[in-house]
Amino acid sequence: MDKSEANVFLDAKGLSCPMPVLKTKKALDSMQHGQILFVEATDKGAKADISAMLKRTGHELLEAGEKDNVFTFFIKKV
Amino acid sequence: MEEKKKKRMAIIASKGTLDMAYPPLILASTAVAMDVEVGIFFTLYGVDIVNKKKYRSLQVAPIANPAMPSPIPFPNILGILPGMTAMASMMMKNMIKKINWPSIPELMDVCLESGVKMIACTPTLEMTGVSKSDLLEGVEVAGAAEFLDFALDANINLFV
Numbered sequence: 001m002d003k004s005e006a007n008v009f010l011d012a013k014g015l016s017c018p019m020p021v022l023k024t025k026k027a028l029d030s031m032q033h034g035q036i037l038f039v040e041a042t043d044k045g046a047k048a049d050i051s052a053m054l055k056r057t058g059h060e061l062l063e064a065g066e067k068d069n070v071f072t073f074f075i076k077k078v
Numbered sequence: 079m080e081e082k083k084k085k086r087m088a089i090i091a092s093k094g095t096l097d098m099a100y101p102p103l104i105l106a107s108t109a110v111a112m113d114v115e116v117g118i119f120f121t122l123y124g125v126d127i128v129n130k131k132k133y134r135s136l137q138v139a140p141i142a143n144p145a146m147p148s149p150i151p152f153p154n155i156l157g158i159l160p161g162m163t164a165m166a167s168m169m170m171k172n173m174i175k176k177i178n179w180p181s182i183p184e185l186m187d188v189c190l191e192s193g194v195k196m197i198a199c200t201p202t203l204e205m206t207g208v209s210k211s212d213l214l215e216g217v218e219v220a221g222a223a224e225f226l227d228f229a230l231d232a233n234i235n236l237f238v
Binding site for chain 2: 014015016017018019021022024025026052053056057
């Protein structure tokens with residue numbers, strides 16, 4: 001997926017647990033159903049943590065990646 | 079459509095040091111983000127975390143804590159020296175800043191805004207002469223039975 005496909009962009013780089021999760025959830029809460037959120041995070045646990053939060057809240061992880069120690073997520077608000 | 083019953087977490091926060099104030103608030107704020115209902119019961123020294131006059135200035139206890147990181151090799155017993163608690167607390171605050179962690183008041187705001195149920199234990203308040211007006215807005219007061227009533231239906235129960 002490309003960044004241009006996202007409706008909302010969240011930069012959580014440099015933040016430690018639990019802030020990337022909290023900010024991702026806050027962003028999702030403010031979005032419309034069906035919109036796509038793009039998140040960047042550098043916290044080492046972000047991949048596991050954000051995935052776990054999405055599993056519990058039902059929002060859909062469309063794509064997760066990692067490049068140069070930055071984790072990226074495309075999330076669809078359900 | 080009937081809504082699925084929410085998962086629930088109950089935490090007892092019994093310690094009032096800066097380091098031990100973090101686990102309950104971190105877990106509570108994260109659990110809320112995961113659609114979990116959370117209640118924290120503040121008892122004994124833990125009440126300081128919801129005390130308006132104290133929650134901004136919680137400190138770390140350097141003594142009896144050999145895991146406390148130190149810039150120089152340092153016998154733990156020297157933690158009894160005057161000023162060591164303030165120094166250890168300052169060091170910890172710097173470490174917290176370095177990783178961009180929220181402060182206790184910031185985390186507390188997140189918890190209160192997101193609807194974490196906060197309860198201060200009544201015997202502790204009586205014992206320490208703290209009144210309800212000394213507590214942060216939104217903190218309720220109750221005793222053991224209220225906690226147990228909440229905790230009996232919880233999926234996670236923690237004592238911190």
